[in-house]
Amino acid sequence: MDSLNQAAHAASNIADNHPDELSHYPIIHHQPIHWGEMDAFNHLNNVIYYRYAESARIGYLQALGMFDGNMVTVLAQSRCQYLRPVTYPDTLLLGVRCQRLGNTSIVMEYSYYSTAQAAIVATAEAVVVRLDSEGKRKLAWTEEERARLLALEAKVGHTPKL
Secondary structure, eight states: OOHHHHHHHHHHOOOTTOOGGGTTOSEEEEEEOOGGGBOTTSSBOHHHHHHHHHHHHHHHHHHTTOOSSSOEEEEEEEEEEEOSOOOSSOEEEEEEEEEEEOSSEEEEEEEEEETTTTEEEEEEEEEEEEEOTTSSSBOOOOHHHHHHHHHHHHTTTOOOBO
16 A cells, blocks of 8 residues: 555545445544533533544545645634534544635535434534745645545545636
C-alpha cells in the first residue's frame, strides 16, 4: 500500500458498511463522544462540533497528502446546523467532502451521523483558504493537488463545484 493510500485509510477510518447517508463522502471520521463534552443540559456542547469538524478536515487533507506540515491553511468561515441533540454515550461518524474547489480556497461540507440515533444530527460547512508558507498571501492549489482531490471525490461518485 503506497503512502497516500495508507494515509487515506488511517485518516478516513472508513467502515465497510457505513450508513447510506454518508455514501457520497470519501472520508468518514469516527468520533466517540466523551462525557466531559456535555453541556449543562447533558447535550454535546455546540463548540465540540467545530472541534470534530477540524479533526475530520485534517483527516481529509491527510488523505490527500496535503497535511505534511508544509501547507498553510486558515479557516475563513464556518457554520453548523444542529438538527438533533447528541448525548453520551454515542459515536459520531463525520462524513467530509469538498463542496466547492476554488482557486485558493475549498468549501468543506460535513454531515454528523449519530450511531446511537441512526440519523444525521448536524450538518456543517467551512471555508478554508490556502496561504503561502509565510501565511501572508493566498496561494493557488496546484494542478496535482486539484487532480488528487477530484480523484478522491470521484471514488464515491461526488463531483465538487469548481
